[in-house]
Amino acid sequence: MTAATNHADARASQLIRQILAETPLKAAGFIVTIYGDVVEPRGGVAWIGNLIEICAQVGISETLVRTAVSRLVAAGRLSGEREGRRSYYRLSKSAGSEFAAAARILFGIPQEGNWQFVHVSGPSIEDDMQTLKRAGYARLGSRIVVGPARLPAEAVPGLIFHADMPEDHDALKAFALEYWDLPSYARAYETFLEQFGPLSALVEIPGISQATALIIRLLLVHRYRTVHLHDPRLPAAALPDNWPGKAARRLFSHLYLRLSPAADAFVARTFLTASGPLPASTPATNIRIEMLTDGAV
Template sequence: MPDQSATDEAGERAAPRTGGAADAVAALVDAFAARRPLRAGAFIVTLYGDVVVPRGGSLWVGHVIEACARVGISETLVRTAASRLVAAGRLEGTRVGRLGYYGLTAAAHEEFAAAADRLYALPRDGSGPATFTLALQAGSAAGEPPDRASGFVPLAPGVALAAGHRPVPAGWAGLTAASDDLQGHDSLRAAVRQVWALDDLEAGYAAFIDRFSRLSDLLAAGDRLADGLTALSARLLLVHGFRALALRDPDLPPAALPQDWAGDRARRLFARLYLALSPAADAQVSSFTGLEGALEAVTPGVRARHARLGG
């Protein structure tokens, strides 16, 4: 059975529409707004990761409410979710007169920037060595084992494996091995499907492709969205859906992945659509304000993000 969180965040289906790009965005919004309960906190995290991280600073709460309202999240839900994010140490609030602003804490900014490195990138080309990290429990008094959130999966008591070079927790020993030639590709692919539950993840990626392909095709054919807020809403939903998948992707080397891996196709779709939506979406962002005044449409951080997506 596909992972439910992946289906909720990236794969929900909406009734088909027959219009152009604006209707395609409306279908995305309808599908998101139809979910109960709405994940206001998760969407605010998406908003800050996409809009604030590459620009720095903060957002006036009114603009947070405006962006969330376009996808069916009420002001009450926004304020409740923002308060919880403050309590969790991810946002910090500031008042200037009657106006309230929220910015990322230093720890959250670092966390969000690291997540952005995984989201805003094209598929790897398969060149270079394949690397894995083996974590071994160092003794009976070892600390907490590495978990899936850190990229590791348990293989046996005291043994865990991750793709790539990963730090291991205190009390554990790490062994990183790299190979230019992974032998037995078919056997390797079969093994990693089981270890990392790739069938569930691939189903999520396939649903993401199904959901966002129509809008991408319409924009590629020359259709346009009427206003910047619609473009920004579509881009936020795109990032929101892709983030739910990409951040739990083990980032396996290409030789270990199934042939015609849906994750690569989803990543290329994400890059195309993100770049297509960005001129209008970034222009809309320039109408948003923070403590330092109006946000810039394009910054060095925004340019770097676009370059990593092939723009």
């Protein structure tokens, strides 16, 4: 290990400890991130020993890992399989579909589009309202929501009324500010920028270790996923000027692209399935890199 690598890893360790102190991890959530970033695009199977080793680097004990994995199995997110003395865990089909959909949001280029009103009907109105809220809709009444036309029609639980984008962007901004809690999302993005901004210079230092690159990338994805998937992701015309989500997106893309060569090499060197090591890259991981690269242009 060179002096440059020692310096980079020491500085990275300091920043990692600071991020973990400010936003502590929960075992199940971080394991979901490992599967989403590393395992799902490489087939969906991982040895529990790898999960234990990675989680130990961020202060999550083996006991907490095993407990969290058991709960994910009970929830139908993972299924276990044994090969000799080793246990491997595979994503369920439904979890794999959810992870793939989340990846399209995290790595894909943000899409602009029209808006729609939805009149929710049926026996589970409140549950459907919560589903639409998680998809970025705002509640206007007991059964009416409004939001970007993002979900496929078959996934919308109610009558859909399409709406054109208003020409008066100032009025649209005022409307969005009234019905969405934009200040809380802005603060979350600003915290993300404060935590991960110092890493921009660090990843430019030649020789950062592969293990450190993966840990930083996992924390990056974990924090950005937490913020971005909760954000209603409104069209740019509805957002305040200098919206911090734009800078957060640029930072996420920059760091992910810079960290990935070393991080993926570490994955290929250490992550195992019953049939052998995980590959450094697959068509699915390549698509993620291409989408981030295209979005950064």
